[in-house]
Amino acid sequence: MKVAALDLGTNTFLCLIVEGTKDGITKVYKDLATTVRLGQGVDKTGEFHPDALDRARACLTEFKKEIDLYKVDRILAMATSAARDAKNGQELFKIGEDLGIPIEIIPGEDEARITYQGATAGLQNDEKTSLIIDVGGGSTELISGRGKQILFGESLNIGGVRLTEKFISSQPVSASEQKAVEDYIRQQIQSILPELQRNKIDQVIAVAGTPTSLVAIEVGGYDEKKVDGFFLAKDRLAYWVHEFAATTVEEKKQKYQLGGRADIIFAGASILLAVLDALKLPGMIVSTKGVRYGVALEMLKK
Template structure:
């Protein structure tokens, strides 16, 4: 048995999973931590990490390190994705990791699909179904088609909750013109992969990350992993939430739906999910609380 700390440093959210297990998988989860950091703040406009974002990253990673030290883990690995690839001053993030003793790597494009897919499908009830894993991040959305342990197709699109909000949304409630431009851009991006997705006769969509889990938490009356993980979110409910988030202020989304640091980007994130479901003609999506951090943990547990 080995104890590992697997970190997923996303454009919007940082997550840290501390678990033990072996080459057969994760046996026990000791900690599953999450903080909205908004690392990707302004990267789309300036091409660099904002000093405030780096300060938030340092504070979050310092707190995660305390938990990691308390748990006496055998191995630590942090994976950074979209924002760290895009930022000119990305080395600043790596320097913070070095100072704290948290090794940070950027997931290579060819590994990202496999790591995300194996994390999202960890413990899947019916692995024989052909699944499309959708991971809506802050900067990008990963689309991975797989069956059992085989990956059939993977692509990363430059549509994410933070990126689209900064690019298109000038006010909330969302202006009709802003909404039209955002939706047209999502469609334009999806069109580039739709022919490939349609080739695979997808049985189900598995959605991971904060956008789908936040939507389900609202549906079930608060975040309870046992209720959220495996929940089937119907297309008409997705449509309902896109409409609701379009007509409410950021403050209303925070107070009414407890969306915290995700309140300003939830409209864009939900719009991406709805567009994927509609493009494939399915009646909804399965939501998983797992994802990249589980995939990273499995990578460490399976390596010598």
């Protein structure tokens, strides 16, 4: 069966077109990503900005062209944080209806399972306890598990777009704004730290655009074979947080090819670093998988 799994995030829209069986994915045809910034201003206004909806329509129109080329059997788009928060969220669903792309909001209780199974797709080691970190634009998911069993899952209202809009007025980031971001992240993590520490965590697996962008810089450009499975040490992560705080958005675009992620990468990297600090761990494994793989696996199982 061929399926198209879409992950409509607060910052980035992703589209994965795969073939597979109920036992898993056998072939990947396309893995597309576009910076849409759907969450633009949602934290302040409670609504999707008209420009964000225009970008969403343009992106999904392009995705649908690709999906039609591969004659898929099923399509499903999952929307997360921004769609839950926006008063005019129905406008996003209307775009999906117009294009023949069914959009669902991931229920909170399913989000952890879908994210976990997507992030661990292809991993063999069932003995280790893994903590999955999915830093989004509006929220960050933290899910610990062993093998197929989920031990704990929580969604925190900290994400790259949300924190940048809330705390950062200009870049380079001032010392006081850096501290405000760090303090806020730390408070959020402290609220779930006892639960996270209940099971000794053997490894952290980070998914989504923030960690994969960092590794792309480390290895000299995005190459999935080099990025997937890369171990990003905590001292390198700390170096990048400092570097992103000290540079303008334009410098981040020019020097590090960060494109539409340049203005939010400081906040995103700060979240990753704060988690490693809280758990006193030496680094994280970066995975190029995530929610879209989980959504594809869900469709293949059914």
